[in-house]
Amino acid sequence: MASVVLLRGDQSTSRRGRLSRQQRKRLREGYLFISPVLLGLVLWVFGPMFLSLYYSFTSYNVLQAPKWIGLANYRQLFNDPVFLHSFKITLLYAAVSVPGSLVIGLGIALLLNRPGKAIRLYRTVFYIPAVIPIVAGAELWTTMLSGSQYGVVNYILLQLGVVSNPIPFFNSPATAFWSLLILVFWGSAGGSMIIWLAALQSVPRDLLEASEVDGAGVLRRLWSVVVPLITPTIFFNLVLGMITALQTFATNFVISGGDTGAPLGALDFANIFIYRQAFGNFEMGYASAAAWVMFAVILVLTLLVFRTSRRWVFYVGTSR
């Protein structure tokens, strides 16, 4: 791959005149240095993408060769209530969890945005949950959020008289989705807080002082001075957060105790669905089609955010 590009590079420039020996050396060395990732792109990205697209038009159970069935997988997907349900709740999850952890992270960052030793300690405290391995964290929270009175959260709520019966948490489809958000916010607030803090520190002090002298109130300053200045951060977090949220897998897998999406499919997110089709039912073609639908959704949403970003993201020092 690298050598093909190198040749073409040589040709296109030689039309304008011969490459000097040094230029040629540069080209060789440059591609030598980036060859690991170029090889990786072929082996682990574009090659598999091509294969996966092909599988998505076939019926393929790994044991027998793939059989071409055209668009049948896609047609079946859009008539599969389980698939439609899992896509719906995955989108809902992204729509709630991404802004949710951004807002919580911002709240904590605003509380912490002052110099001082104690603040550094607090910052570590809020960040630690973000570095807990997902499986360990999910098992800990399923224990704490047990639906019986033996779960510590229920126990405390019962003792305080906040509830009269234990909350079922992950035992009931009505509460499982929202219970998931508890541990997700616990784990993700710290990461977004760190990024917010960095952004807040980049807000020039004199702007805040000037607006205060002009009589702007506290909320007004937050909304009209701070927020516009950190829109690039909001934008960046929104895009990455969305892509990550749509691909949630391990947390739900651990809570459900497998690829069932239990209770009653309440945690059956897109990637759980795809995993079940691929490695539970060995429907590689069907799973690949679902994966491509997922890819299309991510692509469209990302482009949408990029599109609208022109209207609400401001870069300091550029005329855009």
Added chain:
Amino acid sequence: MSVGVQPVAAGAYEEAAVERVRGRSARGTRPLRARRWSKGWRYVLLSLLSVLFLFPFYWIVNTALQTPRESVSLPLTWWPKVPQLGNITAPYSLMPFAAMLEHSAIIVAAATFGAVGSAAVCAYGFGRLQFWGRDFWFMVVLTTLMLPYIVTFIPIYIIMKDIGWLDTLWPLIVPAWFGGGPFNIFLIRQFMRTIPIEIEEAARVDGASTFRVFRSVMLPLLKPVLWVAAWYQAFASWGDLLGPLVYLTPEHTWTYTEGLYEFGATTTQNYLIPYEMSLALIAMVPVLIAFFMVQGRLIEGVNLNSGIR
């Protein structure tokens, strides 16, 4: 939550501004009492939040050290009468956790070494060398960040199966050696931009080859960001569930994370919860130690990362 937080939080700006403006404007002479009040509330809120965030850590230690009986009796035990340190090794007689730890260690070490090394090499190519097509390929690499892993996961599984790598550690190590992922390359390249190019030019004038300059001049300077990249890769490899789940089927080939998951999923009896929690606790310990070692750099790294435009 945000509703309760923001008004007080916004006070941060008020205070900071007041401090700076004091002496210059009339509002600078604001009564001290008001500032103390706001400062007090800030700490009350922060402390309450800290308790919420830290409670799970107390609870995992508390549960991990209980006897099976204590863990299923009411009222709940707030601290075990006799902390059961034996719980840490007891699960090892139920599943081969020692072998799983070994597999995880091999994967983490090999994948991290490969990812960091190859990411540094590629980042140098993208960040410092000048050649035709460089920026195009860099954009291609960055764009793959958007690709959901599940799209390539199925064909890669079939490739690994075809070359006979199922139930071996290779599928969990080898892909990391190809640049270590777009994020690590980006991270290292960003850091490189803060290093003045004159240092390399001096070495070049002395006749060093490009590779020599990279090895002897650039690599030592990159150390801080390489630790950050190592942390990210090690964290991902150690905590990975999907990969081991698919590639390592027989029990004796599992990684620690996979064993932890299977232990939790298959032992539904409540009295085994202390064992499960002690296993989960052990999964957290190396990560926390590593985190405290790279903490300062990690936050710097994220700082760079937020500078993306």
